[in-house]
Amino acid sequence: IPKVDFDRIRKDFTVLDQQVNGHPLVYLDNAASSQMPVSVADRLDAYHRNEHANVHRGIHTLSQKATDAFEMTRRKVQQFIGASSSDEIVFTTGTTDSLNLAANSYGMENLQKGDEIILSEMEHHANIVPWQMVAQKTGAVIRVIPVLDNGELDMQAYKELLGPRTKIVSVIHVSNALGTVNPVKEITALAHEHHAVVVIDGAQSVPHQPVDVQDIDCDFFTFSSHKMCGPTGFGILYGKKHLLDKMPPYRGGGDMIDKVSFEETTYNVVPFRFEAGTPPIAAGIGLGAAIDYLNEIGMEQIANREYELVDYAVSRLREIEGLQMIGESSNRASVCSFVFDDIHASDLGTILDKRGIAVRTGHHCAQPILRRFNVPATTRASVSFYNTTEDIDRLVDGIHYAKSFFE
Numbered sequence: 001i002p003k004v005d006f007d008r009i010r011k012d013f014t015v016l017d018q019q020v021n022g023h024p025l026v027y028l029d030n031a032a033s034s035q036m037p038v039s040v041a042d043r044l045d046a047y048h049r050n051e052h053a054n055v056h057r058g059i060h061t062l063s064q065k066a067t068d069a070f071e072m073t074r075r076k077v078q079q080f081i082g083a084s085s086s087d088e089i090v091f092t093t094g095t096t097d098s099l100n101l102a103a104n105s106y107g108m109e110n111l112q113k114g115d116e117i118i119l120s121e122m123e124h125h126a127n128i129v130p131w132q133m134v135a136q137k138t139g140a141v142i143r144v145i146p147v148l149d150n151g152e153l154d155m156q157a158y159k160e161l162l163g164p165r166t167k168i169v170s171v172i173h174v175s176n177a178l179g180t181v182n183p184v185k186e187i188t189a190l191a192h193e194h195h196a197v198v199v200i201d202g203a204q205s206v207p208h209q210p211v212d213v214q215d216i217d218c219d220f221f222t223f224s225s226h227k228m229c230g231p232t233g234f235g236i237l238y239g240k241k242h243l244l245d246k247m248p249p250y251r252g253g254g255d256m257i258d259k260v261s262f263e264e265t266t267y268n269v270v271p272f273r274f275e276a277g278t279p280p281i282a283a284g285i286g287l288g289a290a291i292d293y294l295n296e297i298g299m300e301q302i303a304n305r306e307y308e309l310v311d312y313a314v315s316r317l318r319e320i321e322g323l324q325m326i327g328e329s330s331n332r333a334s335v336c337s338f339v340f341d342d343i344h345a346s347d348l349g350t351i352l353d354k355r356g357i358a359v360r361t362g363h364h365c366a367q368p369i370l371r372r373f374n375v376p377a378t379t380r381a382s383v384s385f386y387n388t389t390e391d392i393d394r395l396v397d398g399i400h401y402a403k404s405f406f407e
């Protein structure tokens with residue numbers, strides 16, 4: 001496989017060419033949202049300028065062309081995550097929407113009082129709150145897999161939590177707060193031994209490594225376009241066809257119906273049953289362009305590049321006196337989270353921004369895991385394949401500069 005020239009790749013991200021506060025931008029907030037290559041921005045521009053029309057029911061040419069381009073993304077997503085059919089690809093507005101759909105449609109239909117939903121201590125709020133809402137309505141109970149001191153799941157505790165009342169296991173693939181990559185294939189196999197259904201929150205895995213949902217054998221898988229070089233406002237719920245077929249829609253309106261009368265309404269087939277109203281057409285086409293871009297580089301190459309960068313970041317950060325990494329797992333993707341005893345994360349983030357360095361500080365919509373590590377906030381640097389070791393060096397220099405303020 002020819003080695004990818006990532007220096008040339010970086011030039012595709014013109015947003016990185018700017019100055020921030022008089023310094024060249026160093027963008028290390030990719031876990032929050034990735035940047036968009038020129039080819040995706042151009043695709044969106046071309047659609048808006050020359051191709052826009054509403055999709056699915058138009059009989060005129062422009063509508064058909066927009067429909068073809070939009071539905072092409074469904075097939076691209078199917079191929080990208082290794083689904084067996086494009087019918088298993090539901091378009092949503094993002095991972096949060098996808099998880100709410102899984103919880104409100106599959107959850108509400110299949111949970112009885114006393115049934116158990118297993119989550120983990122490191123979940124993002126998008127994979128906690130929808131299940132709490134459904135548990136309140138159904139009387140189901142939420143059980144939580146603890147996280148070890150190194151930021152990995154306590155798999156022994158997980159095995160002990162599994163039992164005859166376990167109906168759903170919903171866990172994060174890669175922690176957006178710690179960077180830990182969880183053994184989702186093993187988690188799924190263990191859950192299936194107890195006839196539980198498995199939902200994987202893949203928001204932080206799909207952008208950074210090859211994902212094969214049939215190999216994992218999970219029942220549902222969710223992710224967002226804006227974390228994988230695509231536009232915001234668009235995401236995916238993958239679901240095994242035999243499960244989606246039995247799920248009721250949880251949002252009603254146009255397109256998701258077959259026949260409507262005031263006496264009775266019948267629904268469209270899967271996946272359209274779950275896609276009410278005019279979809280974010282441009283964003284869907286933009287995601288298709290993002291997948292083309294990622295496929296051209298190759299997810300293996302992207303994963304290897306990012307492992308190199310995150311390993312370099314961890315080794316350089318570890319040299320800094322007083323820095324405490326939160327989440328020490330060697331099996332990590334993209335994210336480094338850290339704290340200092342004597343510098344609050346938001347102060348550090350503000351000073352880094354003054355030097356053109358973009359990181360995220362706070363609880364990263366994962367308050368339980370920060371509480372577990374007894375920290376109010378962390379500073380999180382998250383890399384993507386278009387970052388460089390110079391970006392990491394600038395981050396480390398920026399931290400030393402910030403420390404000088406507090407010494």
Ligand SMILES: Cc1ncc(COP(=O)(O)O)c(CN[C@@H]2CONC2=O)c1O
Pocket residue numbers: 031032033093094095096097124126127172174175176201203204224226235360364365
């Ligand atoms: C693991 C995980 N799950 C769900 C979500 C929600 O995705 P949407 O916002 O696209 O619905 C995020 C977003 N990550 C947050 C967003 O900002 N910083 C983060 O780490 C996430 O990292």
